[in-house]
Amino acid sequence: MIHLPLEFTSRMKDMLGNQYQDFINSYENPRCFGLRVNTLKISPEEFLERSPFSLRKIPWIPNGFFYSSQDHPARHPYYQAGLYYLQEPSAMTPAACLPVEPGDRVLDLCAAPGGKATELGARLKGQGILVANDISLSRARALLRNLELFGCSNSFVTSEVPAHMASRFPEYFQKILLDAPCSGEGMFRKDPSVIDTWSPARTQELSAIQKDLAARAVSMLCAGGYLLYSTCTFAPCENEEVISYILETFPEMKLVDLPAYEGFSPGNPLWGNGSQELRKCVRIWPHKMDGEGHFMALLKKDGLSSQEVTATQGKVDAASRKLMEEFFSSVSLKSLGMTDAIAWNRIEVRSGKAFLLPPVSLPRGKANFLRNGLYLGDIKKNRFEPSQPFALALLGQSVTRFSLPSSDERISRYLRGETIQLSPEECPVSKGWGLLCAEDFPLGWGKLVNQTLKNKYPAGWRLS
Template sequence: MIEQLPKAFLTRMEDMLQDEYTAFLKSYENPRHFGLRVNTLKISVEEFLKISPFSLTPVPWTPNGFYFEETDHPAKHPYYAAGLYYLQEPSAMAPAALLPVTPGDYVLDLCAAPGGKATELGARLENKGMLVANDISSSRAKALQRNIELCGIPNSFITNEVPASLAKAMPEFFDKILVDAPCSGEGMFRKEPAVAKTWDETRPAFFAKLQRECVWSAISMLKPGGLMLYSTCTFSPVENEGTISFILEEYPDMELLETDSYKGFSKGNPAWGNGDPELTKCLRIFPHRMDGEGHFMALMRKKGSSGQTLSDFRTKPDKEAQKLLTEFFAGMDIPFPADRIEVRSSNVYCLPPANNHFKGIRFLRNGLFLGELKKNRFEPSQPLALALKAGQFPSRLCLSPQDERIGRYLKGETLPVEKGECTKDKGWQLICVDNFPLGFGKLVNGTLKNKYPAGWRIH
């Protein structure tokens, strides 16, 4: 691995680390670490540990993060398809863990794809407040949408915009903002050797310019009194202490805050920025000091305080649509506010609390997609299934992880069902692994018609 690292990168790291450089180099000979983060929106850590079939060791800096063995293959287990956990490199769990999100906050993840940090922020909102998850890339934003829906986060607005356009539409809108900035990726060389092949000496300065554009937009969207967590997965001083120095110089209303530190974390180095002693409040993760890849983090506060008046514009269901929705949801313990339901082109959504669509913003999803109105019926969606708990739907088929029908269901196959296995003998069923929803099916004469979406199926 060491021979694949760029010479200019190694020269700079030796200058930065001095006596620790040999230990840093040696870390590249070690195998990478694998992590999963329990989705506390669906299951508590304690409950998950009781049913987990994996060999898990706690990640110190996040209470719901764990190392797993490469031989465990958690992506192949049906619990993954139920959204009980998200697979994430352990160091990458730190930024979301260090941003103190509380239920009811308005939260932005500005550079969110593929969703590792956004899904944790969304889980900690506990279905209250609002998560805006943005990515500039259309293809990456689609992956982000899939992961947010898999994790069952209903109060999300998934956007596909440049930060400046978001800033124009949402001035001083957010209580908390995460800027996991685009960067040169030096901290991921061990995990993704291909990144090292694309690196050259110009990339840190190139990304530093992008980062400063991102933080300008983020700061303008942050409420006075709000918190912003800036992070990268690079070692480069110009992208880390350099960007924070820029913020402190150009935005006097922003201040650095102390954050929790853990064994192996390092303080920021003022000499790698503009010399401001406040830079010691930043945090660095080096792979030779702890079990993970390289990361940098800085928690900042915008001085002052303010309130926020929210707008609420929606297209309410007409009488026929309302009749079909009432029939479908009759007897359900609906986990979302019925007064936020909107119908657009026969698609039905439950909107987040601030839902004026933010004119001109490109978005993939505004709120929870509930399903589609068709002739004389309503068909529920996959995101609805994953946002439910088993007991909230009138009829369900609960299978064990070992039941061969689980694999067949996830492949989109029709399933045989014995009388009495489902709560009701016909109609829509919520298909669950143990007691955790996977998707919908429709029971007709002892045969379950599979409604698991084609794009989600296992091949």
Template sequence: MNDDLKYLPEEFLNRMNNMLGDDFQAFLNSYQQPRTFGLRVNTAKISCEEFEKIVPFPISPIPWIPGGYFYPENVRPSKCAFYQAGLYYLQEPSAMTPVSRLLPKPGEYILDMCAAPGGKATALGAALKGHGLLVANDISTSRARALLRNIELFGIPNSFVTSTAPKDLVPCFPEFFHKIILDAPCSGEGMFRKDEALAKDWSPAKSQELSLIQRELILQAADMLRPGGYLLYSTCTFAPQEDEGTVSYLLENRPDMELVEMPGYEGFSDGVPAWGKGQPQLTRCVRIFPHKMNGEGHFMALLHKPGQTISEISPVFTKPNRTAFEYIDAFFREIGLKSLGGQPFDWNRVEIKGDKVYYLPPVSCSIRRINFLRNGLYMGDLKKNRFEPSQPLALALHKGEVSSVITLPVQDQRLERYLKGETLLINPEEAASPKGWQLLCVEGYPLGFGKLVGQTLKNKYPSGWRL
């Protein structure tokens, strides 16, 4: 074996040889090929056609992912102001596949059970386009903080970000969700080419331990899925016990669930019934192998719970705080707010906790025992006789929703200075309003707030967000 592959565990290679047979050498050869790099467009904020016109670095479409693009390894898209405006998310191409096969629709209630760092959650939130509810959960509070940052960067206003054990979510959301994605914690074999440290930490015992966790999680997911709903189970491993084995376990213990076909692609490989417990429908699972696709390893299974639920959740209504609402409304009038995230602003969804102002998703549900990092969109703070907007509010706004804007071209060096927290010199013709609160934009897409005094834009970009 090539010395470059010595980091791959022998037991892993022997098992893959048995699994792949004649394809094993091609699989090995893929480890000596360069990895691919991808981004996914936030279609809630910008169309793919418009993005292709304005993106300042080379991209090419990922053929099996709507809105997904490859970019060259030498490009640093996270340094571009479009990234800070939440126009795209950096994600490995194979990892984009599960959400593209779940087909989320506006108005649905969707759960991402193990959501950090947010690749799949941001894709789900973008597809909802502000309608319905996204619950993005991760049991690790530190990882959930990174998840929250990405949800806010993408400007998703109708989300709960939680850090709760999935077993504690079940009594709060019994048969609640139209769609659930369970991207389960796994042994990460599909990422060995991308991260050699995962290979060095691998063991058959660890894979077995993780499969037991996955089986608990998939049953909990099924119990939160409403009749007629869809559950997408995915991993980034090749291990049969974590893939077909876990899906087999669900089919045995929740016989009302059924595997369904997913939109295909020429490089997809079918699941293998013998790698589970022999159920013929396991062929409907999808495996992504790096020697057959331009991406890393992945596994997916789309499951359906037959039936239909017609009952909907009642909207939440809050008791108005008239004085506070006057301060918020005064700010909205100053910036010329027309809508929020593509929808008319709904004062019934405003909640005030202390001096913090939130915009709640338009649903009500039980929240006992849930640890919230964010309950809706954090809009800003009430100060003495005024309202101060938040960075998440700026990013929840879409192009053209505010009148008081300063928009700069993506090549303008002042954008980088703004993102570092510096004040900016603004020419009079660049500002739509002569003074006061302004929404600074890149090519019309919101980046953050500032206050214009004369020709100086005082920077309101929060210190925790700065470059």
């Protein structure tokens, strides 16, 4: 039995009235487990056909599924291939409700560990740019790993305070997701340890932080752009009150209706400044839907954007390009960077490392960033060595690959860093580099010598 703070239950009783007991009873229900399909790599329909798990569609998430607590999707090779992200079902909703289109300039301001950023990146389909930021460097590293796992090639991953981000990107973004740090009341059932850090004073402190973050986000949003604000808490001071602050402080911001789904509840004007516009906000309650708690509001900035952006321009020296061309030829790679050829204009070599830059240029200025684009690999003496992120981004291209069934025990051995043996029928070439794949889906690089695939799966990625 979860022991909820008295101040919390008293406030919830005032908020919910005759629904309060249903809300409390929901804490006795088993938690829901969800996975979200990576549409950069596979359609939800195809995944459902291939999946070895017991799946049930999440009605309000086009690419989301409930899975059974008896399943262990984090242990399956499909997870290492980046085919899905494990995420609480209601937490999938904010990214699904931000109207991102391929080619957009998108910011996820508080992005770690990447559950929402990976969905935004997938929906961009390699076009435009995703700036994914987290103030914590350690959390930003986890964010980068998840974006790499998903095969996102057009991300700029930063670890900056929002004030610095705002000075670097004034009115630059067309879509912004602000999944604000919050008191986490909606996660009490999923993770009871969150209760230990909760207090009424803490919700008020967070409300002030959220308002500051919202102001920074508004300053980075271009005219005509959309801002999706979300939390995983029930506290009105962190939800309707923050939206009221945005509407009152920035009259150019207007609330927009969110998609209606059975179980979604409107915001409550009495919990904000009384404006009936607050009913356009959405609350997800655990006693009304299969999931934990969430709050969302979608706002649009008045006007039309006059922001002009230019195509990115990389720089590769002749010697590095020659080594990369030799490698690309050896693995039969003919296209890279959303073109029918190698997008050399987007490739840049810095300090012996090669990157495919996002197709859209960034404003000038300094930023503490972890990654700009896709890390392709290293320029070594007389050779190019490909990276793990490069492998995971190569689905769909015609590349030398060694494909095994996902159930083949050699895949597990490969993921532990072991050398594996292939049969003649499994070797499309007699020697050289190629991708080891679980069926059609790349896991990482290997180098074939006499039917022995030497393991090139990085130590930091290996399974124990």
